Amino acid sequence: MKIRTKLYASAILYIGLISILALSLLFFSFRERKELDKSELVNEFAKGIAELNILADEYIAYKEKRMEQQWQWKYMTLSEILEKAEELIELHIIRSAFESLNNSFSFLTTNYRERQELLRKNVPKEELERTILLEERIAARMRMEAQKLITLAFDVAENSRQRANAIQQRENLILLFLSISISVFIAAITFRIIGSIGKSIDELITGAERFGRGQLDYHIRVTAKDETAVLANAFNEMAKKIAGMIETEQEYTLKLEKEIVERKQIQEELRKAHDELEVKVEERTKKLQEANIKLQEFDRLKSMFIASMSHELRTPLNSIIGFTGIILQGMSGKITEDQRKELSMVKNSAHHLLVLINDVIDVSKIEAGKVELVIEEFNLADLMQEVNDSFKVAADEKDLKLSLEMTERLIIKSDERRTKQVIMNLVSNAVKFTDRGEIEIKVKKKDERVKVSVADTGIGIKKENMEKLFKQFSRIYVEGKPVVEGTGLGLYLSKKVVDLLGGQIKAESEFGKGSRFTFTFPLKYTEVKV
Amino acid sequence: MKRILVVEDNEINMYLCSRILKSSGYEVIEARSGEEGVELAIKEKPDLVLMDIQLPDIDGLEATKRIRESEADGEIPIIALTSYAMAGDKEKAISVGCTGYIEKPINAETFIAEIEKYL
Numbered sequence: 001m002k003i004r005t006k007l008y009a010s011a012i013l014y015i016g017l018i019s020i021l022a023l024s025l026l027f028f029s030f031r032e033r034k035e036l037d038k039s040e041l042v043n044e045f046a047k048g049i050a051e052l053n054i055l056a057d058e059y060i061a062y063k064e065k066r067m068e069q070q071w072q073w074k075y076m077t078l079s080e081i082l083e084k085a086e087e088l089i090e091l092h093i094i095r096s097a098f099e100s101l102n103n104s105f106s107f108l109t110t111n112y113r114e115r116q117e118l119l120r121k122n123v124p125k126e127e128l129e130r131t132i133l134l135e136e137r138i139a140a141r142m143r144m145e146a147q148k149l150i151t152l153a154f155d156v157a158e159n160s161r162q163r164a165n166a167i168q169q170r171e172n173l174i175l176l177f178l179s180i181s182i183s184v185f186i187a188a189i190t191f192r193i194i195g196s197i198g199k200s201i202d203e204l205i206t207g208a209e210r211f212g213r214g215q216l217d218y219h220i221r222v223t224a225k226d227e228t229a230v231l232a233n234a235f236n237e238m239a240k241k242i243a244g245m246i247e248t249e250q251e252y253t254l255k256l257e258k259e260i261v262e263r264k265q266i267q268e269e270l271r272k273a274h275d276e277l278e279v280k281v282e283e284r285t286k287k288l289q290e291a292n293i294k295l296q297e298f299d300r301l302k303s304m305f306i307a308s309m310s311h312e313l314r315t316p317l318n319s320i321i322g323f324t325g326i327i328l329q330g331m332s333g334k335i336t337e338d339q340r341k342e343l344s345m346v347k348n349s350a351h352h353l354l355v356l357i358n359d360v361i362d363v364s365k366i367e368a369g370k371v372e373l374v375i376e377e378f379n380l381a382d383l384m385q386e387v388n389d390s391f392k393v394a395a396d397e398k399d400l401k402l403s404l405e406m407t408e409r410l411i412i413k414s415d416e417r418r419t420k421q422v423i424m425n426l427v428s429n430a431v432k433f434t435d436r437g438e439i440e441i442k443v444k445k446k447d448e449r450v451k452v453s454v455a456d457t458g459i460g461i462k463k464e465n466m467e468k469l470f471k472q473f474s475r476i477y478v479e480g481k482p483v484v485e486g487t488g489l490g491l492y493l494s495k496k497v498v499d500l501l502g503g504q505i506k507a508e509s510e511f512g513k514g515s516r517f518t519f520t521f522p523l524k525y526t527e528v529k530v
Numbered sequence: 531m532k533r534i535l536v537v538e539d540n541e542i543n544m545y546l547c548s549r550i551l552k553s554s555g556y557e558v559i560e561a562r563s564g565e566e567g568v569e570l571a572i573k574e575k576p577d578l579v580l581m582d583i584q585l586p587d588i589d590g591l592e593a594t595k596r597i598r599e600s601e602a603d604g605e606i607p608i609i610a611l612t613s614y615a616m617a618g619d620k621e622k623a624i625s626v627g628c629t630g631y632i633e634k635p636i637n638a639e640t641f642i643a644e645i646e647k648y649l
Contacts, residue, residue, distance in 0.1 A: 311584060314613060315540055318635035322546040325638025331553040354635065374621050417620075 003197055003226045010189050017182040024178060028171030034088060035164035039157045041085040045094075046153035048078040049101075053146040056105060060139050063112055075102055091156065097149045104142045111135050200228030207235055216243040303370065306361055313357050320350045359489040362421075363472075366496045373415040373500060375525050380410040380419075380450065384443060387423050391439075394431050401438035402431075410445060414525040418497050422505070425494045426454040426517045434458030437514070448523050449503075455516040461509040469507055470495040494519075502526060532649060533557040535576040537567030537593060538611070539586050546636060547580060554642045564588035568596045571606065578649060579608040581628065583619050591626045598627040605629070607648040611636075 001009075052074055059067040082098060085091055115131040200222045207220035216239045222232040324347040326332060328340060335343070365371050388404045395402035412419070423441075430439045437457030444451045461469065472492045491505075498505045503521030534556045538544040548558040559574055561567035564585040571579055571593075579597070583590040594608050610623035610631040620631045629648055632641070 310613065314634065315543070319542045319546060321635040322543070322550075322638060325636070325641075326546070326549055326553075329550075329553075329638045331549065331638070376621065 001226060003193070003228070006193050006226070010186075010193060013189065014186050017185065021175070021178050021182060025171075025175060028167065028175070032164050032167045032171065035160045035167060038085060038088045039160035039164060041081055041088070042091075042153050042157040042160060045078055045081050045085060046150045046157065048074060048081065049098075049146055049149045049153060052078065052101070053143065053150075056108070056139070056142055056146070060108070060135070068109055071105060075105075089156065089160070094149065094152050094156065097145060097152060101142060101145045101149060104138055104145060108135065108138045108142065111138060196224045196226075197228065200224050200226070200232070204228060204232055204235065207232065207239075211235065211239050211242075216240075216246065299368070302364070302368065306364055309357070310361050314354065317350055317354050317357070321347060321354070324350065356489075359493055362493055363489055363496070366493070366500070371500060373418065373525070375413060375415055377411055377413050378416040378419075380412045380443065381406060383416065383420050384423070384441065384452075387420065387427055388441065390424070391427050391431055395439065398431065398435065400431065400434055400436070402441075403438065404441045404443075406443040408445065410443070410450060410523070412450065412523060414501055414521065418501060419521065422494045422497050422501075422519055423452055423454075425490045426452075426519060429490060429517070430454050430456040430458065430515070434514070445523070449520050450523060451518060451520045453516055453518045455514065457514040460511040460513050460515055461507070462511045466507065466509065470505070531555065531557050532577040533559060533574065534645075535559040535561060535567065535571055535574065535579045537561040537564065537579065537585065537590065538582045539563060539584075540582075543582070543636075550636070550638055550641050551645075564590065564593040567593045568600075571597045572600050576606065578645065579606055580611060580632075580645075581608050581623075582611045583613065583623065591622055594623070594626045594628055609645065609648060 052071065055067060055071045055074060059071060078098070082091065082095065086095070111131055111134055115128060115135075118127055118131065203220055203222055207218060210218040218239070220232040220235050222229045324343050327335060328343050328347065362371075384404055384406055388402065391402060427439065427441065434456040435458070439457075440453075440455045442451075442453045442455075444453075470491050472489065495505055498519060498521065501521050502525060503519060506518045506520075507515060508518075509515035534551055536544060536547045536551070536558055538547060538560075539562055544560055544562070548560065551558050559570055559576055561570045564587050567579070567581065567585075567590075568588075570576075581590040581594055585593070588596075590610060594610070597606065597608065607629040608627065610620070610628040612619040612623060612631050612633050620633075623631050630644075632644055
């Protein structure tokens, strides 16, 4: 039952009990009043009887009509009082005595009137005396009757008064008892309610305090089935939820801690890996530095080797070529035709070998970025003429028409030797790969650039070979023709040199009809990065 | 008879040069080092000097410089014998006072013709 219901119920109960108490008080006082009323009425009646007695005496003495009327009137009043009293109490003895008193008075009056009548009739004296005697007797009887009536009435009144007293005493006792009982009852119920609520509240307070201290597994036990139970359940539920939350949080915290530990481990591993990597990088760097030093040393050795090669290889070759020339010139005496022919072959081969060595050295120099350009002004016309002259003999030998077309004298600022190298290579190729027809060399100036084109009517180049034209060691083999002498480095080297000079080289060809190589370079060399 | 000073350390090359020159009727003075070349050039006053660039002591360029410094009257034509591989040798040779240059290898057919240009 709810506390509110309990309190409401107990309040209603208290009101009911107090009402009962009040009602019983009312009831008892009513009963007491009734008894007291009875007593008063009867008392009043008794006093009235005494007055009636006096009136009767006065009437006997004076025999006045007025007194008779007074008596009658008093009798009526008393009769009314008696009637009222009779409503409360059985008073037939008093009633009959009272009526008997009235009868006596009537008899008295009648007797007096008879005597008056007798007086007027002048009846004998004895007759009159008899009435007087009778009157005396009636009066005596009346006095007796009145006395009796008064005694009776007083008795009744006394009785009623005593009963009222008794009622009052009993009533007091009952009221006292009732009051005590009700008080005890109310106190008991109140204590019970307070006790049960207090117990629950104590339990709740204990629980709340324990929860507050973090003892969340505590269970509030409320035996009462009221709001405190609901409250306790709510508290328990709350504590359970909080415990759950804390547990979840703890789990989460644990998970987080675990994760942090893992992360730290990973970090540690990463750091270790990083350190190891750094050590490795250091080692590698050291090795690389060492390798670099070795490479530099190697490079220096290579450069030395190249320089040495260029000198050491060339010196004997120069001798071979020189002495072959001396013999061919007949400086060492006459030689036969066969000897001339064979010595020419020696000389050509030696020349070829020299070109080969030069090309190889050039290539390695260019690839090592060790080419030093010598930039200065030179006359292109002179250079072209030199080139033209140097191939004149070879062209004549093959019965080729070699022509040089140059409309203006051009002063170039560039590397003369390298420029010549490229043009020589192009013309040399043209002569080499052309069996009949002509070789046209044209020089044109366009804007700030010079265009040197070498066109031949030679064997031409197949389309599939065009793209490997400027690659290293690409030799063109023509079916049914002997392999033409060459290093396979000529165009590759030319391309490299052209790049160095900031120019372009381009090839156009139709297989079987001839080729045209175009070398374009700036009038004034500006440093280029290759 | 014109006299030509050949400054050349390589014995074979020296022989080659003097062989060609002698067969064409020149008198050859031989110097086997730069120092010797300078000394002989000043002392003998040849009609022409053939100067190899790569020499064991002072190189041909230095030797040319010294010869030019010592000269009071007139200039002896000094022809540098240059190597193909040494980029800039010709230019350097001209800049230090060489009159011309002949690129190795020596061609017996054209050698004399080239020399005669400077005499």
